[in-house]
Amino acid sequence: MAPIRTRRSCARHFMPPCELTCSDGQIKTLQRCAILTARLLAQELNIQIPQPLLYSLTGVPPCNQSRILASKQVRTLHNQVDKGPDPRGRKRALKRSDTAAIADYLDDSNTLLDKKGAPWHDIAEQAGIKLPCTTHFKPLGLRLVNTQSIQRACKEDKGIINAICEEEKELTDAQATVCLDWIDIQLTIRPHSNHWKDVAFCNEFHFGVGPQLTKRIKRKRGSIHRYKPKNIHCKKVISKDIKAKAREEKHLKLVNIFVIIGWDYRKIIPYKVPNKVGKMTSKVYTEEILPSILQDLKDQGLTLCQDADLAHDSKETKA
Template identity: 50%
Template sequence: MPPNRRGRHNKRPLTPPEGFQLPERNQPYRTPHRSAVFALHLMAEAMGARPGSKDTKEAIHKVIGVTGRTQTDILHSGEVRSLYNQPDLGPDPRGRPRAIPHQDTSAIGDFLDDENLPLERRSQPWRDLAEDAGVELPKTTHFKPLGKRIVEPQTIQTSCKGDESIINATCEEERLLTRAQARWRVIWCIVALCLRPRSWNWWNIVFCDEFHFGIGPQITKHIKRRRGKKHRYAPHLVHRKEVTSKDTKAKAREDDHLDLLSVFVVIGYNYRRAIFYKVSNSVGKMTGDAYTQQILPVLLPELQEKGLVLAQDADSAHKSNIVANWAKKHKMPLITLPGLSPDLSIIESMANPVKKKFHSRKCKTQEESEAWFLEVWNQEMDQDTIRYMYN
């Protein structure tokens, strides 16, 4: 009698393999469960059911035990494999251990935040600065020459910049005022606020300045500080000295006879103008003749038409008798700001972006320099920005 062979078509209860067992609580779902979720939703779509629907999720939950919310998370992730089964993506993105940890850069940042810290100590090399902050610098392995040496200053600088936004910046300079100059500043501000107490009272006042573009040496101090205008113009971070870099550049131009591009710029609430001019001296210093012959005659009809008043700084040419007589003859109102008071002029706070962008490109001829300045002027000195400064 032949043996009783059972055919494969006979039904047999299916026992899930060991790798398909549900994970313990708070453990991630393994690759078989994630792939099953995608496969079953695709099968439901092929059979006419709506994938991702409540009924579909409940049916899949009964089959493999994965809840509906977890199915949604798996589908939205778009990853069939679990994290530890992902293909090799190359070296560890975390990189090698840091030579300067976060607690050390934080100690340097707290050290520099002390307002009583003098500028001389802020201008120290990075290694000396770190040691003054109480940081014990580690020794790192080097191959040329082979051996261990104290960490490089550039490593300290990079770590401080990334963690604490500390940079090696040019120290802002401010001319020291005499007692008489300081007293006149206070009087001028009191009178001006009495005459124009509100911001809209200044809408008919236009501010002017002269820009000189040339190449010359700069005697400046580089300090370590945090990035941003808040720290750039902080009183304890401004270098006050008798001779500023502006004076040094003027002396260099006088000695070397550098070619200059001189521009007289004027801005107002609804006004903006740039005028190129030339002077007889080699340092670009404004003279009374140039002011009354090349600048004021161009501005007079436009300012009278709009009812504007020109506010000028206390340059010697602006306060000369030639300018005073010319303004009186042509009935042109002028306001003269106190000396050494750039903070009282709106244009002084907006000049840096224009100068910085102009110097980003090298111009060989006078015509090329003028065309490039006008392009920079229209981009950086837009009228909306000027109105914002007035308000």
């Protein structure tokens, strides 16, 4: 039997990757590994590996070799593991525990709506936070952190903003009972939403031309906190006579409009009345409002649904 010939192994020269010897000015991770590995081998074998030799092999200058050894980091900066916020940034005015205390105070069900609209310093004080002082040079001395610092910290940490408060009209028991009775009657006639396509609702609105105040509160961002019951300003509905008397005393200029809204129909009609309070009269309603919408109601087959206003329920209107 002939002997089996074995193939002699050919010498294969090691070709280092291009990233080990070439760089575009930024020291790569592979080059940093080579420098640290060379130092480890020099310590274990008790030999000297000159820096010019490493420079010829890796292309890393001697000054950069010293920086790599001092950093003890194998990866480059953009390849390192994320260790959280950079501690070298601007010092925080409020700690995260402070903003968490403010958020808990605003989310507390016992906190009144008026207290949520207080200034930032008062809210922080009510939350039990001791505000830090900052050094100022003009004039020289220590002062409490300003409002912008508290607002910025609360917005970044907990998403708390100074937002416009949503408003809701709070009905009396009698008004709510009338509305519920009307709903029960109408639902038996029109039980589904498509049954309301031929109905148009109407009402008059009075806009005061002058300075108006809107309540603002501190709350978290998002529709969940925007429409939260504790963040809604409930306004009690008062009688039209009381509102008319208040307008008469304050001499507030009014813009009166009549609005009709249906499934696929809407119309806005500005009107003028002989009184100063904007109260609708039967003459204006029958001679100006109804004639302007009568043809639209007939063409589209709409039924006008109106409230129990005196002008809507008068003898002239029924006639």
